[in-house]
Amino acid sequence: MGKVALIERLTNGLGCQGDDCAVIGTTVVNTQTLVEGVDFDMMYTPLKHLGYKALAIAISNIAAMNGSPRQALVSIAVSNRYSVEALDEFYAGLRICSDRYGVQIVGGETSTSRAGMVVTVTAIGEVKKERLTWRHGAKHNDLICCSGDLGSAYAGLLVLEREKVTYQANPNFQPDLDGYDYVLERFLKPEPRMDIIKKLADSNVVPTAMTDISRGLADSLLHICRASRCGCEVYEERLPIDYQTSRVCSEMSKNMLPVSCALNGGEDYELLFTVVQSDYDKIKTMDGIHIIGYITEEGMPAVMVTPQNTTITLRAQAFQGLDE
Amino acid sequence: MGKVALIERLTNGLGCQGDDCAVIGTTVVNTQTLVEGVDFDMMYTPLKHLGYKALAIAISNIAAMNGSPRQALVSIAVSNRYSVEALDEFYAGLRICSDRYGVQIVGGETSTSRAGMVVTVTAIGEVKKERLTWRHGAKHNDLICCSGDLGSAYAGLLVLEREKVTYQANPNFQPDLDGYDYVLERFLKPEPRMDIIKKLADSNVVPTAMTDISRGLADSLLHICRASRCGCEVYEERLPIDYQTSRVCSEMSKNMLPVSCALNGGEDYELLFTVVQSDYDKIKTMDGIHIIGYITEEGMPAVMVTPQNTTITLRAQAFQGLDE
Numbered sequence: 001m002g003k004v005a006l007i008e009r010l011t012n013g014l015g016c017q018g019d020d021c022a023v024i025g026t027t028v029v030n031t032q033t034l035v036e037g038v039d040f041d042m043m044y045t046p047l048k049h050l051g052y053k054a055l056a057i058a059i060s061n062i063a064a065m066n067g068s069p070r071q072a073l074v075s076i077a078v079s080n081r082y083s084v085e086a087l088d089e090f091y092a093g094l095r096i097c098s099d100r101y102g103v104q105i106v107g108g109e110t111s112t113s114r115a116g117m118v119v120t121v122t123a124i125g126e127v128k129k130e131r132l133t134w135r136h137g138a139k140h141n142d143l144i145c146c147s148g149d150l151g152s153a154y155a156g157l158l159v160l161e162r163e164k165v166t167y168q169a170n171p172n173f174q175p176d177l178d179g180y181d182y183v184l185e186r187f188l189k190p191e192p193r194m195d196i197i198k199k200l201a202d203s204n205v206v207p208t209a210m211t212d213i214s215r216g217l218a219d220s221l222l223h224i225c226r227a228s229r230c231g232c233e234v235y236e237e238r239l240p241i242d243y244q245t246s247r248v249c250s251e252m253s254k255n256m257l258p259v260s261c262a263l264n265g266g267e268d269y270e271l272l273f274t275v276v277q278s279d280y281d282k283i284k285t286m287d288g289i290h291i292i293g294y295i296t297e298e299g300m301p302a303v304m305v306t307p308q309n310t311t312i313t314l315r316a317q318a319f320q321g322l323d324e
Numbered sequence: 325m326g327k328v329a330l331i332e333r334l335t336n337g338l339g340c341q342g343d344d345c346a347v348i349g350t351t352v353v354n355t356q357t358l359v360e361g362v363d364f365d366m367m368y369t370p371l372k373h374l375g376y377k378a379l380a381i382a383i384s385n386i387a388a389m390n391g392s393p394r395q396a397l398v399s400i401a402v403s404n405r406y407s408v409e410a411l412d413e414f415y416a417g418l419r420i421c422s423d424r425y426g427v428q429i430v431g432g433e434t435s436t437s438r439a440g441m442v443v444t445v446t447a448i449g450e451v452k453k454e455r456l457t458w459r460h461g462a463k464h465n466d467l468i469c470c471s472g473d474l475g476s477a478y479a480g481l482l483v484l485e486r487e488k489v490t491y492q493a494n495p496n497f498q499p500d501l502d503g504y505d506y507v508l509e510r511f512l513k514p515e516p517r518m519d520i521i522k523k524l525a526d527s528n529v530v531p532t533a534m535t536d537i538s539r540g541l542a543d544s545l546l547h548i549c550r551a552s553r554c555g556c557e558v559y560e561e562r563l564p565i566d567y568q569t570s571r572v573c574s575e576m577s578k579n580m581l582p583v584s585c586a587l588n589g590g591e592d593y594e595l596l597f598t599v600v601q602s603d604y605d606k607i608k609t610m611d612g613i614h615i616i617g618y619i620t621e622e623g624m625p626a627v628m629v630t631p632q633n634t635t636i637t638l639r640a641q642a643f644q645g646l647d648e
Binding site: 022 | 347348365394436437442444529
């Protein structure tokens with residue numbers, strides 16, 4: 001049984017809304033839990049970055065509803081192998097992120113964990129009723145847009161995993177991370193795209209549907225198509241992929257295609273959204289936003305069209321987490 | 325370095341308020357994380373009870389602010405040794421609690437854990453500005469009140485731990501839990517005291533300070549005294565202790581005093597609050613509320629007076645958790 005089916009079965013009758021945030025009036029809330037060994041590997045995750053990232057992810061979910069983050073609660077459970085200094089680092093990173101995005105840390109608790117570290121962040125935001133954006137509003141012929149570039153966080157993870165394996169084989173080995181700064185930062189210190197939310201507001205554009213890209217473009221597209229009861233067509237040559245991402249892929253294996261990282265690599269935390277065609281003129285001039293395809297009718301599949309005009313049906317097949 | 329000092333050091337500059345909930349206007353929010361092996365032992369915690377309890381604890385923190393619970397987000401991280409049926413049980417218990425207390429489960433996520441189960445509940449409530457109750461409002465001569473009875477949840481834990489040890493020594497042993505129903509239910513399925521919150525509202529009583537009793541009466545009294553800059557005097561003979569709690573203590577050891585369970589045993593989730601003396605007539609007729617002492621001046625210690633008129637200084641010395 002897949003994860004989506006499992007969650008649907010278990011939460012049946014609980015009234016869960018299954019979007020990026022729960023919506024209570026004009027308040028949007030989401031809780032993110034990061035578990036050591038599953039969501040992060042302590043071997044290559046500086047605690048300062050972890051503190052930053054834990055909050056950044058929760059803010060990204062606020063952004064995905066077209067909201068602005070306001071408060072957060074941060075709870076950590078740690079085993080006693082963590083020193084106070086290590087935890088200081090975690091909170092320092094958290095503080096940098098909360099300062100940058102104007103989020104007030106209003107509560108949380110610290111407790112004991114028997115095995116590793118568990119971080120839980122609850123982010124609370126606000127959104128004007130008329131700007132609230134769900135996954136379910138996409139309509140036939142809407143343009144599909146995404147921010148930033150895709151697959152780079154996964155490329156960063158690939159580099160870190162490679163260096164880890166090398167180090168484990170030979171502890172005298174010095175990891176060489178030169179030239180990978182962009183993809184590493186994308187993985188270790190993602191930025192929620194509040195700048196895009198601001199641009200959309202400044203231009204008076206309200207997306208018809210939106211989500212963030214946390215488990216690959218394919219997964220996010222399928223979420224929007226399922227919620228909006230529609231299909232989609234995106235163009236491979238339109239997908240924004242950074243040069244460094246392509247280089248990492250080619251270093252790893254000739255079978256590792258950059259487009260696969262974009263479709264199935266996780267943790268980009270870019271925004272995926274749809275707009276009505278009449279917003280085309282506004283969108284096309286916005287820096288950092290790419291129009292990658294359009295929404296098709298109900299009953300149509302979600303597909304990617306290659307430069308050779310081949311049509312590939314998209315499946316949610318996010319690259320597996322650390323231990324899956 | 326103690327836990328309180330640690331949290332104070334780490335959250336310095338984050339603007340945490342250190343009360344039972346974070347307060348945002350008339351909204352109160354808290355997040356509770358339960359970690360397997362630390363906060364619960366899977367050997368004697370039915371998952372249905374765990375689902376109930378996880379939400380009940382978060383609601384209790386809403387009650388402690390004099391608020392009413394409205395919504396909750398529930399996230400669980402589980403390793404794959406949990407079956408779908410087991411998780412069904414968890415959500416069934418959760419649903420019973422959310423129905424009973426009128427809480428809508430509006431979101432959450434299910435993720436993978438490498439080791440054991442981690443449950444995170446964020447509860448959101450509302451409170452009228454003029455009824456909001458912090459820990460810091462107690463004043464000299466205020467009466468100290470508590471609801472229900474104390475130490476019984478800890479007595480339940482003692483019984484379960486005893487049966488576990490016996491079972492581990494001899495797996496053919498059938499745990500005998502007859503006659504312990506009250507203390508077991510107190511531990512496994514605590515009830516947030518929303519009924520007390522309602523009584524206080526119906527009688528137009530606003531406590532000057534309030535918190536819930538999650539780590540023993542002594543700990544909660546000290547929280548109020550520290551936050552309110554005052555001392556307190558409570559009377560041993562006034563502490564409400566159930567007959568079954570006393571019986572369990574006497575079975576365990578002649579050194580295990582019921583009053584120690586009340587002062588230092590955790591997880592009662594009763595309410596501890598202070599009221600002005602002029603509310604005495606209203607309070608004394610309320611079922612389930614006990615007046616146990618009064619607030620003394622700043623600079624005075626927090627003490628318990630025994631029937632022999634001996635004064636014992638209270639210390640936060642909650643009985644240790646499962647692995648501490």
